[in-house]
Amino acid sequence: MADIFHEIDEDLRRERFNRLWTRYGSYLIGLAVLVVIAVAGWRGYEWWRLQQDQAAGAQFETALQLAVGGKATEAEAAFQQIEKEGTPGYRVLARFRAATELAKTDRAAAIADYDAIAKDPAISPLMQNVAQVRAALLLVDTAPLADIESRLKPLDTPTGAFRHSAREIVGLAQYKAGDYKAATDSFTAILNDGETPPGLRRRAELLRTLAAASMPMPAPTPAATPAAAPAVQ
Template sequence: MADIFHEIDEDLRRERFRRLWSRYGIYLIALAVLIVVGVAGWRGYEWWKLQQDQAAGARFEAALQLAAQGKTAEAEAAFAEIAKDAPRGYRTLARFRAATELAATDPKAAIAAYDALATDASIGPLMQDAASVRAGLLMVDTAPLAEIEQRMKPLDTPEGAFRFSAREIIGLAQYKAGDFKAAADSFTSILNDGQTPPGLRQRAELLRTLASAQAPAAPAAAASEAAPATAAPAVQ
């Protein structure tokens, strides 16, 4: 009897499955096809993106070789082309390198290129700040102190990634402007920061010494107006 009941259960299950399949089978097949097509499409996109990245990397390496060979104009043009149509990461790097090459021949244009990067929110705050620092370095020898301070002060925050560079640029501008005491104070603030990189710390120590040597000497303490009173003779 148990075998008969088992066969009946199997028949009922098969019949239930047949009815479910006849109703929903086409949807299950369509879903399976969509999954296969989706996976294939994603793999195809990954392959295409890899090809694009490799091609952009080869172009970027070739531009770097031109720069290393001193072919500034050719390197600048190559980086500019990469910045137009390469994947986003390489576009940003190429824009920085194009500005770097431009600085050798046209500092004002290079500053404008860095300023464009500094105001481009799509590259992220860290890269924007890096562009501001690069522009500030180019401006130290030509821009007024007030403009340098206006540009660099926003980067000088307790947790700012570029606070050390911002302080150094401000200190250099103060030194050039002849405000040696303010320059010494700026370099001292670099030395007082425990997270200052070793190389920058060495430069700040040297620059502080130079600025302090040219700062006005502090006024000497006023001499005592009255001489010490003589001791009274001892009573006999």
């Protein structure tokens, strides 16, 4: 008797499955096909992206070799080509390297390129800050002190990644402008920061010494005039 009930139960399940398959089987097959196509498409995209990255990397290496070989014009053109055709990561690197090569022949144009990078919302804030520092370095010898300070003040925060570089460049600009007291304070701020890199710390110690030595000596205090001796009667 139990076997009969078991067979009936199996028949009911089979019949229910057949009805469901008749109604939804084509959809399930279509869904399975879509999953296979999606996986294959994603794998294909990953392969294509890898090929693009490798090609851009090879182009970037070639451009670097041109730069190292002293062929600034050719290197600049190669980096600009990567800016147009490379993958996103290499495009950003190429923009920096192109500006670096351009600075050898046209400093003003290179500064404009760095400023454009610093204002590009498509670039990460960290790389924007790098561009700000690079532009300020090119300007430190010629720009007014106020310009350097306004450019780098946003980077000089207690936890800013580029606060050390910002303070050093501002200190150099203050020193060149003859504001030795402000320069001494800037280099002291670098030395008082426990996270200052060792190399920068050594430079700051030297520059603070130079700035402090350049400050004018305070005027000597006039000696008091001795009181006149009383007249002898």
